[in-house]
Amino acid sequence: MVVILVVDDSATDRTRIAGLLSRMDGYQVLTAAGGAEAKTMLRATSIDLVLTDLQMPEVDGLELVRDMQRDHADVPVVLMTGTGSEEIAVQAMKAGAANYVNKMSRPQWLRENIERVLASQGEIQAYKELLRNLCRDEYEFLLVNDRSLMTSTARFLRQAAQSTGMYADNDLPRLGIAMEEALLNACLHGNLELDSVLREGDDNRFNELAKERAGRRPWMDRRVTVRASISPKQFKVEITDDGPGFDPSTLPDPTDPENLLKPHGRGIMMIRLFLDKVQWNERGNRVTMVKNAPSS
Secondary structure: EEEEEEEEEOOHHHHHHHHHHHHOOEEEEEOOOOOOHHHHHHHHHOOEEEEEEEOOOOOOOOHHHHHHHHHHOOOOOEEEEEOHHHHHHHHHHHOOOEEEOOOOHHHHHHHHHHHHHHHHHHHHHHHHHHHHHHOOEEEEEEEEHHHHHHHHHHHHHHHHHHHHOOOOOOOHHHHHHHHHHHHHHHHHHHHHOOHHHHHHHHHHHHHHHHHHHOOOHHHHHHHHEEEEEOOOEEEEEEEEEEOOOOOOOHHHOOOOOOOOOOOOOOHHHHHHHHHHHEEEEOOOOEEEEEEOOOOO
């Protein structure tokens, strides 16, 4: 049985809409006379969906949506709109509402929109449950020397890690930055053999040389190989370039105040700061990075 909470300060509208829903199979309908009462009921009762008016005294529909995004993000909200509420409806949709219906919608249209939202929410919950049973997920990419491709791959890897729900929200941007820095290092400094010193004088020269070498041999034939695996214990990424390699111990200390604003080694510093384990092979053209799950 799906539990729907109807929130409306108008007793007439609240009774009418609750009556429509109650006559539909599969719904248990609760009502609240305003946003404040709805928040109390959400804390005390298991609710599957909230159907709320927008224009209400004290706590209106927009504020209720924002509060639910913070405290009850897993409960979808459908807005009931009417004349004069168009602007606040747009704000509420941006704030996280899942759908909207006109207050005077036909019963069938009301049901269709509610079922659409519930189906989508069910898929999300099923996906989360599936990921809780994840044993291992693996990816492998062979990338040409395109900076935008490195950025896209880093974003994909961050989203893959995010989808597991293992990491805190503030860890995910740092994880994405570390991935992007490692990929750009492999592409620009590994395969294209560009020196960061070029950026200290004229960054345009660095960019021009990157474009030039990406289209000339031997640099254009080189690739960046990415192998990533996700398990309940860790997120592991191995990035290999076809360049000559390097010795990371020869980089100047980027935490030294004299070097802090220089491009030398900044990427490697962030990789080491943001990840739990970072290791290069002997040649220096492959880096293995690990971010452990918090429970590990």
